[in-house]
Amino acid sequence: QSALTQEASVSGTVGQKVTLSCTGNSNNIGSYAVGWYQHISHSAPKTVMFGDSLPSGIPDRFSGSKSGTTASLTISGLQPEDEADYYCSTWDYSLSGQIFGGGTKLTVL
Amino acid sequence: QVQLVESGGGVVQPGGSLRLSCAASGLIFSMFGMHWIRHAPGKGLEWVAFIRYDGSKKYYTDSVKGRFTISRDNSKNTLYLEMNSLRAEDTAVYYCAKEPGDGYNVDSWGLGTLVTVS
Numbered sequence: 381q382s383a384l385t386q387e388a389s390v391s392g393t394v395g396q397k398v399t400l401s402c403t404g405n406s407n408n409i410g411s412y413a414v415g416w417y418q419h420i421s422h423s424a425p426k427t428v429m430f431g432d433s434l435p436s437g438i439p440d441r442f443s444g445s446k447s448g449t450t451a452s453l454t455i456s457g458l459q460p461e462d463e464a465d466y467y468c469s470t471w472d473y474s475l476s477g478q479i480f481g482g483g484t485k486l487t488v489l
Numbered sequence: 490q491v492q493l494v495e496s497g498g499g500v501v502q503p504g505g506s507l508r509l510s511c512a513a514s515g516l517i518f519s520m521f522g523m524h525w526i527r528h529a530p531g532k533g534l535e536w537v538a539f540i541r542y543d544g545s546k547k548y549y550t551d552s553v554k555g556r557f558t559i560s561r562d563n564s565k566n567t568l569y570l571e572m573n574s575l576r577a578e579d580t581a582v583y584y585c586a587k588e589p590g591d592g593y594n595v596d597s598w599g600l601g602t603l604v605t606v607s
Contacts, residue, residue: 469594471594
């Protein structure tokens with residue numbers, strides 16, 4: 381059981397806006413910035429957001445937000461190449477370690 | 490441009506040992522903390538270990554405590570993961586990853602090295 385909770389799957393059509401959520405508690409999301417990672421099978425993960433920062437090369441249709449103990453990744457204008465598994469992650473003070481959510485499989489219809 | 494290149498993976502019997510390396514370039518390696526993160530077949534990403542920029546603090550996920558050791562040589566721009574008493578459940582692709590300066594997240598990933606315990 382992951383310390384961070386994500387939807388198992390989300391789907392959307394090309395051009396649509398989708399939002400992925402990540403729920404934790406005061407020891408993790410409530411206290412630290414959240415990173416979002418895109419993982420396509422048999423390739424290296426890619427960081428699409430960390431805290432409020434959009435890494436170089438990541439399109440600005442990706443955005444992140446946080447409210448209390450829940451973080452969200454929004455993809456505006458969904459593209460076929462966005463189809464992947466998405467993981468949220470942050471530090472957990474009580475565990476003294478980095479934790480990941482179970483991942484959300486995003487399907488572009 | 491940051492490049493992280495892992496090596497040292499392979500097939501090992503249960504109870505065996507392996508040492509992974511991660512060669513870093515395109516950054517001032519001594520300024521950033523580094524993670525090892527793994528992806529087991531059919532499972533999600535799992536954080537394994539983290540070492541601060543100067544090696545002063547190390548952190549591990551519970552399942553590898555006492556078996557794995559993370560270390561770094563800033564003079565060689567290299568990160569290591571010494572893995573002992575390997576188990577079948579340690580089978581995964583192991584990625585080294587760099588933190589962006591906030592001390593814990595990840596902004597750059599290596600391509601990974603496959604460890605198979607069988």
